[in-house]
Amino acid sequence: MDRDAIETVSLRWVRRLVIAVFLVVTVFPFYYMLLLSVRPIERLLLDPGSLVVGFGELTVATYAEVLRSTANGGQGFLTFIRNSGLVAVAATLLTLVVAIPGAYAVARLRFFGRRQVDFLFLAVYLFPSIVIAIPLFVVFTRAGLRGSLFGLVLVYISQTLPVSVYMLKNYFETIPVSLEESAAIDGAGRLGIIRRVSLPLAMPSIMAVALYDFMIAWNEFLFALLFLVDKPDRWTVSLGLSLLADGVEVPKTVLMAGSVVLTLPIVILFFASERLLTEGLTSGAEKG
Amino acid sequence: MTTTAPGPGRSPTRERPAPPRRRPLTLRRRESRAGLALVAPTLLVTIAVIGIPIVWTVVLAFQRVRLATLRKTGLFGEFTMDNIDRVLHTPGFAETLWVTLLYSIGGTVGSILLGLVAALVVRRPFRGRTLVRASMLLPYVAPVVAVTFVWQVMLDPQLGIVNDWGQRLLGWDAPVPFLTQESTALTTVIVFEAWRYFPFAFLFLLARLQAVPGELEEAARVDGATPTQRFRHILLPQLLPVIALLGVLRFIMTFNKFDDVYLLTGGAAGTEVVSVRVYEFLTARTDIGAAAAQAVVLAVVLIVFVLIYLRFFGRRVG
Numbered sequence: 001m002d003r004d005a006i007e008t009v010s011l012r013w014v015r016r017l018v019i020a021v022f023l024v025v026t027v028f029p030f031y032y033m034l035l036l037s038v039r040p041i042e043r044l045l046l047d048p049g050s051l052v053v054g055f056g057e058l059t060v061a062t063y064a065e066v067l068r069s070t071a072n073g074g075q076g077f078l079t080f081i082r083n084s085g086l087v088a089v090a091a092t093l094l095t096l097v098v099a100i101p102g103a104y105a106v107a108r109l110r111f112f113g114r115r116q117v118d119f120l121f122l123a124v125y126l127f128p129s130i131v132i133a134i135p136l137f138v139v140f141t142r143a144g145l146r147g148s149l150f151g152l153v154l155v156y157i158s159q160t161l162p163v164s165v166y167m168l169k170n171y172f173e174t175i176p177v178s179l180e181e182s183a184a185i186d187g188a189g190r191l192g193i194i195r196r197v198s199l200p201l202a203m204p205s206i207m208a209v210a211l212y213d214f215m216i217a218w219n220e221f222l223f224a225l226l227f228l229v230d231k232p233d234r235w236t237v238s239l240g241l242s243l244l245a246d247g248v249e250v251p252k253t254v255l256m257a258g259s260v261v262l263t264l265p266i267v268i269l270f271f272a273s274e275r276l277l278t279e280g281l282t283s284g285a286e287k288g
Numbered sequence: 289m290t291t292t293a294p295g296p297g298r299s300p301t302r303e304r305p306a307p308p309r310r311r312p313l314t315l316r317r318r319e320s321r322a323g324l325a326l327v328a329p330t331l332l333v334t335i336a337v338i339g340i341p342i343v344w345t346v347v348l349a350f351q352r353v354r355l356a357t358l359r360k361t362g363l364f365g366e367f368t369m370d371n372i373d374r375v376l377h378t379p380g381f382a383e384t385l386w387v388t389l390l391y392s393i394g395g396t397v398g399s400i401l402l403g404l405v406a407a408l409v410v411r412r413p414f415r416g417r418t419l420v421r422a423s424m425l426l427p428y429v430a431p432v433v434a435v436t437f438v439w440q441v442m443l444d445p446q447l448g449i450v451n452d453w454g455q456r457l458l459g460w461d462a463p464v465p466f467l468t469q470e471s472t473a474l475t476t477v478i479v480f481e482a483w484r485y486f487p488f489a490f491l492f493l494l495a496r497l498q499a500v501p502g503e504l505e506e507a508a509r510v511d512g513a514t515p516t517q518r519f520r521h522i523l524l525p526q527l528l529p530v531i532a533l534l535g536v537l538r539f540i541m542t543f544n545k546f547d548d549v550y551l552l553t554g555g556a557a558g559t560e561v562v563s564v565r566v567y568e569f570l571t572a573r574t575d576i577g578a579a580a581a582q583a584v585v586l587a588v589v590l591i592v593f594v595l596i597y598l599r600f601f602g603r604r605v606g
């Protein structure tokens with residue numbers, strides 16, 4: 001056998017093995033999360049290494065406890081879900097409204113300072129969010145906006161806006177200019193062109209950006225911690241989970257149920273739109 | 289076609305008796321005006337929620353501001369170098385910087401290497417490829433609070449599965465407190481970082497790999513190049529620009545990271561990175577001036593590193 005044949009055959013096996021390892025490494029923590037969330041804590045302490053739910057062990061009491069309101073002796077995650085959902089949806093919509101015109105302008109229209117604006121959006125995207133956090137913390141403390149969900153939405157726009165502009169711009173650039181030109185010849189004005197030609201064509205990309213923004217806002221932790229920590233009824237799911245995990249009172253299995261509650265919406269959204277998202281995220285990557 | 293515009297110029301607007309102007313200039317000017325009008329709201333919001341806070345942080349870094357005295361301090365109070373001085377001379381400053389650097393480099397290199405391997409193995413179609421690819425993205429899209437919590441429990445000395453299996457199957461003498469002892473905490477955090485962010489590198493590298501023309505590899509194969517040779521001489525050169533870009537992006541993002549380290553270790557056991565330190569100044573000590581100064585130092589160090597990087601790899605990234 002020559003070197004080529006040896007390499008080809010052995011690499012085929014190595015490849016299968018590596019795929020299997022990657023699958024285990026990426027999926028296992030999520031399986032483990034689900035597994036612990038349905039096992040009673042006593043069973044977990046007795047047998048921490050078990051990979052399956054033992055016979056008669058399965059319980060959903062953890063979920064009941066985590067979702068019940070604090071008044072009823074639960075952890076109040078339903079309120080957290082409502083808060084997170086409200087904040088994430090509002091931040092996503094506002095971001096899109098603000099990002100779309102700007103992204104279109106930077107991608108398509110020649111105007112004074114266009115290159116500088118383009119660079120600015122990229123630069124702020126890469127800026128440490130803790131740097132932004134300090135003055136916002138000061139302003140919000142002064143304005144009494146700390147502990148307000150509306151304030152948090154404003155802050156989340158600072159997290160979602162630059163990346164949204166960047167992704168949308170890359171997509172608008174791929175729409176052939178000729179399509180817009182023919183609409184112009186047919187007598188459409190600039191706004192008409194955007195509304196009837198560019199936006200419908202960019203719809204998949206806009207959806208991808210919306211999903212991405214929703215995920216950023218839903219998953220966000222630092223700002224929620226800075227601004228909401230004193231107001232338990234305003235906590236987001238991320239914040240609630242991390243603060244409860246710091247204490248010792250709540251059993252780990254109950255918190256695992258909380259983790260599942262936090263993760264599930266994102267995973268469902270992600271698997272429902274996987275193709276859309278991956279393409280949206282890397283569009284323009286080929287230009288590297 | 290409804291237009292009846294005379295002459296060669298195409299008119300983008302409905303025919304109407306326009307005042308006699310020079311057409312190209314008008315078009316261009318109209319485009320410029322539309323561009324500015326459309327970009328203005330985006331720009332204003334960006335400046336309001338990001339631009340002003342950044343500038344303000346710099347201003348705060350040179351003022352004596354504490355949370356308790358906040359209501360009395362004006363925007364442009366007395367300027368002082370105290371904060372910078374205090375930040376540079378508070379014990380642990382150099383160590384924090386060093387830890388941040390190790391963490392950033394380790395996380396960047398680890399995630400890119402893993403992402404490269406992952407992209408290479410799922411490059412060609414096989415059954416279930418879509419599902420495998422989607423699963424590989426899970427660590428990246430899942431909420432950071434949930435995944436850090438799962439890792440904490442998995443690595444827990446009492447009820448974690450890793451220590452249970454390590455003791456039963458690998459013969460460890462005692463459970464290893466991965467996240468709370470100095471000797472393992474930083475490494476564990478770096479491994480977590482590579483695990484969580486390799487999908488980012490994977491996506492970009494896979495997209496680039498799929499854009500490599502098939503004839504290129506085919507020609508090399510016909511010429512007798514083995515798979516490893518084809519990788520070394522055909523694929524790798526094609527991937528290098530993306531790898532260089534990923535290097536700078538991941539480095540910046542890891543350098544700024546707060547959540548992952550804070551949630552895994554709280555900055556204990558020799559894992560205090562700069563942004564966790566900023567947070568400590570801000571909340572535990574309620575010393576806003578020092579927090580701002582520390583944040584400015586973070587940004588400056590970051591900019592210096594990125595400039596050095598671009599100087600060495602600038603041509604590839606560009």
